[in-house]
Amino acid sequence: MPNIKSAIKRVKVSEKRRLRNASQKSALRTAVKAFETAVTPEALINASKKLDKAASKGLIHKNAANRKKSRLAKKLNALTAQA
Template sequence: MPNIKSAIKRVKVSEKRRLRNASHKSALRTAVKNFETAAAGENVATAKEALIAASRKLDKAVTKGLIHKNAAARKKSRLAKRLNAISAQA
């Protein structure tokens, strides 16, 4: 444990941020998983709503610095591609 006052604060702040980031990342993964299950069930309407929610979470994760913007763009693109595939089948 650090002795210097500023170092003690850094440890506290880092831990707080780590927990917040873990929470946001978990919610992001859940949103993507919800889309995946909706897409697997081939329910286009539900999948579309889940895609919107997942895209929103991805965009927010970029602004918060959780993931890189290109990673978010890639994930959104793949999810949209999957939605288009099930929409074409239906």
């Protein structure tokens, strides 16, 4: 455990951020999995919003978010073209 006041604060702040990041990342994964099972335009919009939000907050890289959104849209378009 740190003894210096600023180091104690850093530990508290970093723990709060870690928990918030873990929660947001979990919600992101849940939204993507919900799209994978449903494959509907509404689920795609929800997953895209979560990906954009995560990228803007620095949770995931911007290009990674765009790549994932592209792959999800590609999956939706392939299924709608079949039907």
